[in-house]
Amino acid sequence: MKIVSIIGARPQFIKVAPIARILRDEKNVINGVKMSHKIIHTGQHYDYFMNKVFFDQLDIPVPDVNLEVGSGPHAVQTGNILQKVEGCLIEDEPNLVIVYGDTNSTLAGALAAAKLHIPVAHVESGLRSYNRRMPEEINRILTDHCSDILCVPTVNAFRILKKEGFDNFLFDGNLAPDPDEKWGPLPEHFPVGINVGDMMYDAVRLSMEVAEQKSRIMQKLKLEPQGYFLATLHRAENTDDHKRLREIVHAFREISLLKPVIFPAHPRTQKMLKTLDLDLSGSNIHLMEPVGYFDMLILLRNAWKLLTDSGGMQKEAYFLNVPCITLRDETEWVETLQDGKNVLVGSDSARIISETKKPSLRHENIDTDNPFGDGRSASRFLKLIAEMEGLLCAHQGR
Numbered sequence: 001m002k003i004v005s006i007i008g009a010r011p012q013f014i015k016v017a018p019i020a021r022i023l024r025d026e027k028n029v030i031n032g033v034k035m036s037h038k039i040i041h042t043g044q045h046y047d048y049f050m051n052k053v054f055f056d057q058l059d060i061p062v063p064d065v066n067l068e069v070g071s072g073p074h075a076v077q078t079g080n081i082l083q084k085v086e087g088c089l090i091e092d093e094p095n096l097v098i099v100y101g102d103t104n105s106t107l108a109g110a111l112a113a114a115k116l117h118i119p120v121a122h123v124e125s126g127l128r129s130y131n132r133r134m135p136e137e138i139n140r141i142l143t144d145h146c147s148d149i150l151c152v153p154t155v156n157a158f159r160i161l162k163k164e165g166f167d168n169f170l171f172d173g174n175l176a177p178d179p180d181e182k183w184g185p186l187p188e189h190f191p192v193g194i195n196v197g198d199m200m201y202d203a204v205r206l207s208m209e210v211a212e213q214k215s216r217i218m219q220k221l222k223l224e225p226q227g228y229f230l231a232t233l234h235r236a237e238n239t240d241d242h243k244r245l246r247e248i249v250h251a252f253r254e255i256s257l258l259k260p261v262i263f264p265a266h267p268r269t270q271k272m273l274k275t276l277d278l279d280l281s282g283s284n285i286h287l288m289e290p291v292g293y294f295d296m297l298i299l300l301r302n303a304w305k306l307l308t309d310s311g312g313m314q315k316e317a318y319f320l321n322v323p324c325i326t327l328r329d330e331t332e333w334v335e336t337l338q339d340g341k342n343v344l345v346g347s348d349s350a351r352i353i354s355e356t357k358k359p360s361l362r363h364e365n366i367d368t369d370n371p372f373g374d375g376r377s378a379s380r381f382l383k384l385i386a387e388m389e390g391l392l393c394a395h396q397g398r
Helices: 009-023 053-059 074-092 104-115 135-144 156-163 199-214 218-219 242-253 267-274 293-302 311-319 332-342 349-357 377-387 389-395
Strands: 002-007 036-041 096-100 120-123 149-152 192-195 229-233 261-264 285-288 305-308 323-324 342-344
Touching: 002 009, 002 074, 002 104, 009 036, 009 053, 009 096, 009 199, 009 311, 009 377, 036 074, 036 120, 036 199, 053 199, 074 104, 104 120, 104 135, 104 156, 104 218, 104 323, 149 156, 149 377, 156 192, 192 377, 199 311, 199 377, 242 261, 242 267, 242 349, 261 293, 305 311, 305 349, 311 323, 311 332, 311 342, 323 349, 332 342, 377 389
Parallel strands: 002 036, 002 096, 096 120, 120 149, 149 192, 229 261, 229 305, 261 285, 305 323, 323 342
Antiparallel strands: none
16 A cells, blocks of 8 residues: 655654654554555755754654755745646555645645545644634645545544534544554545544654653753743744734743743744844843754743744643643634633733733643543554555545
8 A cells, every 4th residue: 555645844744753653663564454655745844953853853764755845925835836746646656645734735735636536634634723814724624625534633623524514424523442442334435534633742752752861952051941931933924914023022022031032933933033123132032043853842841831823832832731822813723722721812912921920830641631632643543544445545546
């Protein structure tokens, strides 16, 4: 069975890692089904700290193809990926294409496969922010509606897809049984939805112990646990809106009077800070280049609070029991809002400052009753694919 994963950005590198690791450990045989796994890297992220460092640290195989599309306007970037991925898929003729998350690489990969009548599995289906000004929201919706296997990470994602008309779900949207158990009857037609859990949680569980052994970021920056704020900022709604960016930076300056702000900045953010002449020198904000995955996990786990507009970082903060302040007006990860573990503040300086001054409440360990699953999402997914081999091959070229 020939499988192709299409990835191009940091969150996708993290999500493909558990799949690649299981296939390597199982010598590419799942439940008696031989699988070949090819990775197509679109090149959407190409900076070392946004790209290659994840392959090095997460032990992801070197991509079989790198399309090197680079940056560009949404239409240009998506079109370039679509054109180049299509050629790869025509040559490879895979039985299944896996896409991850909500980037332009996700949508372009799904469209290319669907138009070639190759079954598509969307990892992280059913997420909605209900803000269509976000390009990620458009990518999520369109990818879900041209995919054959909808891998939802939570019960809430299942409910959203049900409202949109999807009705062919295994286990009524509840977390699928343990991957070592027999699942019973499988569906006879596509699209089919299944709650396998969240693969990013798999990656965090697998990586945390290694990060503790290998990272020296705390010593390098001379930081004490819970002695600093951690901040990330990359979404166009914040970086490209001058008013919002100025408000957020003003808040960062103010809260840095309480504790240092460690700010690994996305290349887009660094560019806009220079464009607007937002000089952070003289403040207690430590603007720095993006860091590797292990260093970011350690910085996050030891932070007093996280300030971010990243969906993935919201979840990672939830997994690591770190209070999160989200610099957006809405979130697709509504589970993280439970019990005040994550709060939405938008770009309002006063709200950002107010939330940072509140006590840092640490919550119970989430391993029990975790809405994101039990850290075995990739195993569930691969077992499903193995058991559906015949159906997938029959569906190809429909």
